Amino acid sequence: MKRRRFIKIMAAGVAGLSASSLLAKVGSGSALREFSWNGYLMGAEGGFRLYGDNAARAEAVIERCFQEIRRLEKIFSLYDAESALCRLNRDGRMSNPPAELVEVLRACLRAHRDTGGAFDPTIQPLWKLYADHFARLPDCPQGPSQAELDACLARIGLRQVEVDAAEIAFAHAGMALTLNGVAQGYITDRVADILRAEGYTNVIVELGETRALGPKPDGEAWRLGVIDARQRDQLFDVVELQERSLATSGGYGTYLDAAQRFHHLLDPRTGKPGMGCASVSVLAPTALRADALSTGFCLMPPAVVESLARRDASLDVLVQG
Numbered sequence: 001m002k003r004r005r006f007i008k009i010m011a012a013g014v015a016g017l018s019a020s021s022l023l024a025k026v027g028s029g030s031a032l033r034e035f036s037w038n039g040y041l042m043g044a045e046g047g048f049r050l051y052g053d054n055a056a057r058a059e060a061v062i063e064r065c066f067q068e069i070r071r072l073e074k075i076f077s078l079y080d081a082e083s084a085l086c087r088l089n090r091d092g093r094m095s096n097p098p099a100e101l102v103e104v105l106r107a108c109l110r111a112h113r114d115t116g117g118a119f120d121p122t123i124q125p126l127w128k129l130y131a132d133h134f135a136r137l138p139d140c141p142q143g144p145s146q147a148e149l150d151a152c153l154a155r156i157g158l159r160q161v162e163v164d165a166a167e168i169a170f171a172h173a174g175m176a177l178t179l180n181g182v183a184q185g186y187i188t189d190r191v192a193d194i195l196r197a198e199g200y201t202n203v204i205v206e207l208g209e210t211r212a213l214g215p216k217p218d219g220e221a222w223r224l225g226v227i228d229a230r231q232r233d234q235l236f237d238v239v240e241l242q243e244r245s246l247a248t249s250g251g252y253g254t255y256l257d258a259a260q261r262f263h264h265l266l267d268p269r270t271g272k273p274g275m276g277c278a279s280v281s282v283l284a285p286t287a288l289r290a291d292a293l294s295t296g297f298c299l300m301p302p303a304v305v306e307s308l309a310r311r312d313a314s315l316d317v318l319v320q321g
Contacts, residue, residue, distance in 0.1 A: 034049055035049065035055070036049035037065070039066070041069055041184060042076065048191055048195075048205040049203070051202040061200070065194050072190060075098050078179075092175065093170065097167070102165055103186075107186075111293055112158045116300075117158075118276075119299075121178055122158050122160070122268065123268050127266065128176075130256045130266070133148075138257070139258075143256075143257075143262050153271050154172075181292060184207055185209040185245070185247060185287035185288040185292065187207050188207040188291075189211060192205050196213055201213060201214040202217045208291075209247040211244075211245040212245075215242050224241055225238050226238065226318060229252050230278060232252065236318075237318055244284065247290035249297070251263030256273075265299060274299035277297065277299075277305065278321060281294060281319075283315065283318075285314050297309075
């Protein structure tokens with residue numbers, strides 16, 4: 001991967017929340033037309049684009065993808081009180097859970113093992129602890145007390161979650177999951193799978209994470225800029241993507257306090273914001289895998305991340321220490 005600058009992949013802006021946001025234009029020098037959808041996924045902007053020669057067919061498949069996005073949000077969202085995830089968090093167990101929730105949690109267990117416990121979606125109580133702390137004390141220079149962190153950490157640990165097709169259950173009261181570190185990757189994969197099944201071979205999906213099916217219509221690989229975690233108006237690097245996925249995690253994405261001393265990547269082992277890497281980008285076969293690993297790797301020392309990545313030939317990592 002060589003450094004280049006000023007490369008963008010998706011146009012800015014959000015065109016709406018349904019397939020009415022479909023855009024079509026004739027590609028320069030190509031018999032294929034470009035079709036795209038832009039909207040919101042789990043509270044964040046996202047979109048995808050594909051190339052084909054039949055507008056009605058493209059519009060129909062985009063509508064199908066849109067409906068699948070909304071269906072999966074009903075499973076994974078923390079913002080919908082009636083989502084499967086919110087009901088599980090509220091009740092502490094769920095019989096006959098959605099197959100998609102089981103699949104994602106099994107992928108989480110794999111990432112948890114691969115990162116030595118750094119990736120752990122049971123950190124939701126930590127999020128709430130920090131949110132409540134800074135809601136009460138917005139100008140406090142410190143985070144929650146060590147006693148509060150210790151009490152919260154007793155309810156954290158993915159191995160305390162029983163996962164099978166018949167039931168998902170928490171071992172302790174007060175446990176809760178956040179799947180924000182993987183759900184967008186999973187939904188990205190689902191949209192890509194639908195488009196591939198429909199025969200589209202020049203596709204880029206950016207729904208929080210990015211997945212490319214085939215090259216661009218001109219045969220060149222898709223190019224994606226990776227933001228510099230320390231100078232966010234600059235690119236740290238540029239990667240080329242084809243038949244792979246890319247996810248980038250960094251503490252700069254969201255802060256928990258107004259002074260920006262506490263970022264959102266909380267370490268499940270300490271209860272505090274991670275101090276491992278400024279950012280980590282992972283290229284992997286699926287967006288779900290890239291999403292989970294980039295989150296966990298960001299909490300680990302750069303040398304450890306690079307050592308772990310070398311053990312898996314399907315991965316490439318770009319680490320900003």
